Amino acid sequence: MQMLLHANSLLLAPTTSRLSASASSLPGRSGTARPLPPPQGHAHSARAAARGTRRPPAVAAASPRTPMAVGEECAAAVASQGFVSDARAYWVTRSLIAWNVNDQDTSLFLYASRDATMHVSDGAIHGYDSKIELEPEHASLPDNVAEKFPFIRSYRTFRVPSSVDVASLVKCQLAVASYDAHGRHQDVTGLQLPGVLDDMFAYTGPLGAVFSDKDVDLYLWAPTAQDVRVCFYDGPAGPLLQTVQLKELNGVWSVTVPRYRENQYYLYEVKVYHPSTSQVEKCLADDPYARGLSANGTRTWLVDINSETLKPASWDELSDEKPNLESFSDISIYELHIRDFSAHDSTVDCNSRGGFRAFTFQDSAGIRHLRKLSAAGLTHVHLLPSFHFASVDDNKSNWKFVDEAQLAKLPPGSDEQQAAIVSIQQEDPYNWGYDPVLWGVPKGSYASNPDGPSRIIEYRQMVQALNRIGLRVVMDVVYNHLDSSGPFGVSSVLDKIVPGYYLRRNVNGQIESSAAMNNTASEHFMVDRLIVDDLLNWAINYKVDGFRFDLMGHIMKSTMIRAKSAIRSLTRDVHGVDGSKIYLYGEGWDFGEVAQNKRGINASQINMSGTGIGSFNDRIRDSVNGGNPFGNPLQQGFSTGLFLEPNGYYQGNEADTRRELATYADHIQIGLAGNLKDYVLRTHTGEAKKGSDIYTFDGSPVGYTSSPVETINYVSAHDNETLFDIVSIKTPIGLSIDEKCRINHLASSMIALSQGIPFFHAGDEILRSKSLDRDSYNSGDWFNKIKPRLENPSFRPSKNHILSVFDNFVDILKIRYSSPLFRLSTASDIEQRVRFHNTGPSMVPGVIVMSIKDAQNEKCEMAQLDKNFSYVVTIFNVCPHEVSIEIHDLASLGLELHPIQVNSSDALVRQSAYEASKGRFTVPRRTTAVFVQLRC
Known part of the structure; x- marks a missing residue:
């Protein structure tokens, strides 16, 4: 990652009337609106609707994937054979x-x-x-x-x-x-069979390849198969060596082969009736429990994952080197795409850029940047999908690239960059990777060699390298859907082996696609088992420190609970891993066929309360930024000027916008208090309400957690616009870049100083822009760079702006980790210690005052948590002017500006002051000021 911001070359600033622009007419956007999930609860906040309709607004796909399951033949073809096409x-x-x-x-x-x-x-x-x-x-x-x-x-x-x-x-x-x-x-x-298969063939024994001293046992669960054989090959692309028959017992097919088969490649040949063709097919499929692959998953590599030859030096001792983690409430997360990290980093060897090995270059620009964040307190790096997915060719010799030197010569507002990317975007090395094929093997395109051991060794080296700079590693897992189905395509695996079982189907028998395509069905026993087994594979074999579940709401709650229990059972003595330190969180959006528990109790935000599993908090995101990702992008929020500095987009009259700003303040304060459902807040109306009794504009409860570790507080992520783009589009057109930088930092500080788990998108701390591309999953390296080449100078930050924002971000992380009071671990602690003071009908608009109290003396009714500070007061002033506010409850305290802010490079925050006699706080415009009472 080059630490000079370099995002894209499309327009960020419109050249005509911006204030009346619609979402579809914004610069850098396609004119086609994105399909939305049904408006149930917070379904509208689901990831860019469905992945099957995903397209980059700034770079339109040449041939967008349709929601139809890849490889599934249409009903008309089946009907032409004279048999039923439904089930x-x-x-x-x-x-x-x-x-x-x-x-x-x-x-x-x-x-x-x-x-x-x-x-x-x-x-x-x-x-x-x-x-x-x-x-x-x-x-x-x-x-x-x-x-x-x-x-x-x-x-x-x-x-x-x-x-x-x-x-x-x-x-x-x-x-x-x-x-x-x-x-x-x-x-x-026709019939759907998962129920009877679960009733008769649910299986808990070994699956995949099991190695012993002299033999290898292969096990495949395929109760509907009529015959199964295993085909061994000479290398990843060599000829067939031998076909061996498997025998069936209670739905499980197995065979024992000599140990010399190790490191050969194989496929299963499954003879099975397939409902998509109404024929008995012979399907060639990878092992669902594969631990190694050839390039593009064309064959399974028969590998003992525990082989010493696959371990980096000191791999078995990595558990001793893991960064310290006392409590999940100490976690902070930085979301990063593996290729974004180093594709343009000249300080990384050219053959390692964009892959796993880039993280092992300890003096690279990207690692130096991460090391600074780690030193400030950051604990976890969340890596976008890194398992085997379909959309990038593993063979680097097939990749195509644009001539970036020529693109750099073009005007920033030109369409030619976009046209160049579109022409090769299905053949370049870039994709986010939310199109899974096999969950249990690292992605070959990120390895130096996609065949054989490299992807395994290099993934482990990456985890080891990040751990050694103080960062734990979170893996982004996508268990809610698969790239392909049907009996033919290389990227179809599970649906070749037990057709119709692994995928969720509607009442007519068609595959559900609300998650993008080929929705999986974790309510089925062996799907649930495969998910849990896969998590254990990554936790044990790759020593991954956490898991982020894509569209977690499409997974059953029971699966998540079982996953948590299985992971918590891991111990250093037995497994070389401390499962009690592995954190689980995900997208708890509730939409599609699973909404409102239609398929069973799903892992949605509200359902996950009390589980200790985190979910993304869109309430604080939408309140800080304004609107929601699928509304008009000009809608302003608490930090972006609503009521205080309108941008010209009509959100109501002055009374309306003042009331909306106050409502947003209520929502943010619940978020700052861990989004607890039982936290009582005096709202802007003067009523005292629990978080669960305060509602969003669409009627969902704002507070839904039972513990602060169940909320992931964030304002931006890889989906939707970057934070700097959000700030740029929502604030008035004439607002200076200096003020935009202050708003960018204010939004980040609300997240960094909240109770719960703060989450940051890579580059937000250095003003990353994608020129309003809200879905850059396939926009290539050029548009996903972290560097600005924006046409309108008023939108273009200078190096000094970037360095200043980064310094402030580091400072706010240091402040979070300077006191455990910002990281309270229980709901009772938050309810006892956290208070908000500028509330009720007389509240000063645009100002949030939060205090956190610790034990004042030995006779105090609460335990002492902080050895340095007995009181912390944080004031978020989003107003475009200085604010002086008197809080009588906070008078006569020994408060002073936090030592880190006293020495801040931000001259404005250093002007913040506290007058004890009146409890008066003076905070400059668009500033987060933290005051502390030092212990004697």
Whole structure:
């Protein structure tokens, strides 16, 4: 990461009437609006709607991926074969089939064909091997089944005769047909099988490759497969060496092969009925529990992940070197894309830029920057997806690049840069990586060699290097969807092995795509198991220190709880890892088919209260910035000038905007108090309310956590605009760059000094801009640089601006870590110690006054936490002018400006003052001032 800000070359400043601009007409944006999730709770805040519709506003995809599952053939093709294209019936247990039929006299028959020869003609089913009459239950689902399938609770159930060989039937092409009381055919449909597969074949034994001294055992869960073989190959691209037959026992196929197979490459050949083609297919698939791959995952590398040859020096002792972490409340997170970090860093060897090895160059510009943040207190680096994903070719020889020297000569407002990127963006080395193929193997494009051991060794070296500069590593995991499905594509794996099981389907049998495409179904036992097993793989084998769950709300709460329990069980003595120090958090947005617990209790923000698992807090984000990511981008918020310095966009009259500013202040104060649902605040109306009784503008409770470690407070992330772009677009057009810098820092300081877990997007501390590109997932290295080349000089920060903002960011981190009072670990501590003083109807607009009290003497009713300070008062003044405010409750204290701010390079913050006799605080414009009472 070059530590001079260098973001993009598109316009940040419009050349015409900005104040009346709509979102679609803003410079650097596509004119096509982004699809939004349904407005349920905070669903509108979901990641850029769905990943299947993701496109960069500044760089439009040449051929955007549609929400249709990749590799899944359309229904028309299936229908042309003369068989049903839907699956509206559910085989929910070994003995029960459910279907939404209303006529109580309806009879049901189950049809099966092992060779998939069934077809419908003249209202009758032909080509079946067996026809079984089902006994009507005349009742809806039993309670235990309805709990697993709440969305079909009202369906009628039919009993499968006990004499039926269900284990054989699930390997067949299946259909159920309904007939009326006179035997006339009514309807026919396919079946969804996850319920019966879980009931009969849920498995907790070994999977993947298990190594012993002389042999390797291979295990594959594939209960619907008719046959499974393993194909061994000579190298990552060499010829077939041998095909070996596997044997099945209770849905698990296995074989023992000699240890000399180690380091060979293999694929499973699975003969299985596939509903997307209505045919029995022979699918070649990677091992779902692969621990090594060839380039692009074309073959699985048979590797013992515990081999000494794969370990960097002192790898087994890394647990002794882990940075200290007393409590999750001590965490702060810095979100970083692996390629962004070093792709343009000339201080990194050219062959290592943009990959795992770049983090091992201890004197590089990027590492020096991270070391400064670590020294200030930063604890965790969150890396965007680094597992095997589909969108970047692992073979570097196939990559295409733009001529950046030529692009640099173009005017910043030119369209030519965008056109150049679009022309190669499907073949360049850049993507965020939210298109998973195999979760358990590092991404080959980030390794020096995608074949063999390099990706494993270099990932471990990266974790080790970051740990050694005081930073723990968070892995971004994407368990909510897969890149591909169907029986053919290389990037389809799970759906080749047990078709229709791993992916969540709607009531017609089509794959759900609200998470982008190919939504996974963690409510199914073996999906839940695969997720937990994969987390343990990364925690144990790569010593990852935390996990960020993409679209966590699309995962079941029970899966998250089981994951937490499994990780917490890891010990240094047994596993070489202290699982009690591994933190879990994610996006708890509640939308799509899982919204409001339709598929079971999901891991949404509100549902996760009390779990100790964090979720992103969009309440504080939207209140600080204004509006929301999917509203008009000119909507102002608490820090960006609402009421105090309007930008010309109409948000109501003066009374309206003053009231909205006060409402935002309430929301922010709840966020500053850990977003606790039971924290009581005197709101701007004068009422005392719990956080859960204060509501957002769409009716969701602001406070929803039971513990401060359950909130991830943030104002920007890789999704949506950078913080500096947010500030630039929402503030008045004529506002100086100096003032924009102050607002940028103010917003960051509200996060840094909040109770809970503060989260920062890489580059916000150095005024990173992407020229309003809110979704730069495929915008290439050029548009994701961290350096400004902005056309309008009033938007372009100088080196001094960048250095000043960075110094202030470092100072505010140091202040957070100067006192445990900013990092209270329990709700009771926050409720007892944290107070807000400028509240109620007479509040001064644009000013938040927060005090945190520690034990004053030995007789105090609370425990002493801070050996240096007995009182901390933080004042956030977002006003464009100096503010003097008297807080009588804070009079006669021995407060003084924090020592770090006394020595700050910011001349304005040094002017902050406190007059004890009146409890009067004087704080300059757009300044966060921290006052402390030193212990005697």
